[in-house]
Amino acid sequence: MPIFPVSHPLLKRFDRWAAPALALVGLGLLLLEARHPLRRRTRPRPERWRRNALLAAPSLPAARLTLLPAMVGLAQVAAPRYPARQLARLPAPLRLGLELLVLDYLAYSWHRLLHAPLLWRLHRVHHNDLDMDITTAWRFHFGEMLASIPYRAGLPALLGIRPATVLAYEAVFEAGTAFHHSNWRLPLALERQLVRLVVTPRAHGIHHSVVHRESQSNFGVVLTLWDHLHRTLRLNVPQQALTIGVPAYPDPARQTVAQLLALPLAPLEPWARPDGTVPERTTLL
Template structure:
């Protein structure tokens, strides 16, 4: 019942978030952006593929795994016999911690970084960057996430609810919106805000390797990867080894994991 409701709301909220943040960016942008439409079309072309892939294969797989654990009383959470809302809440927080750890692994492990760097090669950042992920990264991360889902016995409703929250907060923290600085600061006590995530998209490597959290900002504070900077308006987005339009076309983005970059050739 709850699962069916969430399933219906997922595409509606995804689209509403995209439109709302796009309008906000048009009305009050943080950085002036030229070629916005071209940038959006490129990033959203990936979103189309990813959405189809996620809906067709991986959501079904994840839900099936969750239903299997529920039917077999498998995993940690079902053993606690807590009320369902508590199980869903704990499950969602556990998934957010997992997302944080997995994101760190994507920066640490060279094979994973090859896919993830396509998200970072965006030289402009706006709400459409929220969907700029290589489908290889989505496939690997969804498959690996089945591990904690099965071990903890996270209910299917918690996974879907978390994925919806994750998408909307991800749209928010990538959006090129001119949020007031004090507002950004206050919100940052709880969730990842645009300024916090801008640091993560900086070309300076120590900044790229910080602020990994996706929904709750807490994880970066707990694991000491939280980073601020004095002037967010001087951030330069992208990756120093991947400058130029050839990394921004559809082909360029798809081929990103398989390219040899100058830094690697030297090393």
């Protein structure tokens, strides 16, 4: 049984249905954020878009050729084991609901791990984008895709979650990631309702703040339930008050694609600007 069955029928179905649907979601969000922008841009679009596209160029294929096949391959290896047989006794809708909840919780907990020192080496490449829009949703170091395989493909397999459910959730995960990174200004009243259930652009904007306390909040990918439960939900920062990025990297000249690709090997910097000052939010919100 191959661990990376890149042409498995489930993956072909993902390519045929989920990939075009996700491309449409991305295009729709691109148009919406251009028409109804949420935060003011600080950098010219072409500068960031070129850089984000060049970072996505290896990371999207890395996800398709390693992470997604591993989700299927490892599940097949683990399928005959105990938890899967227990799950199989549940009524079908209950099993599916439980599987999706577990997968979303794994996405939340993986994101928290990405902010721990070892994985922050990779994840800071995503966070030091100086503005946040739909292209930030694809700005990941390809190493982050590879590093996520044991957790995001191995754990669901060990827990007996079916590969079809894992891939279906992956499509929802990607759509959620595109949505909450977009710079789309939803009507505030609507977003206040939405954020009770799902991660929204304003909530995730706070996660990308240069203020450390704010970056340590809103780790959810699809549901805000996990941030509620772990008390990591923070919604009290207006978007106009946010500075997006990582304080050690305010200079776009230090963000060439080559520098960003080599960043995981660079030493970890303190959470401070190059002059040593620490971004704080002094006004009470």
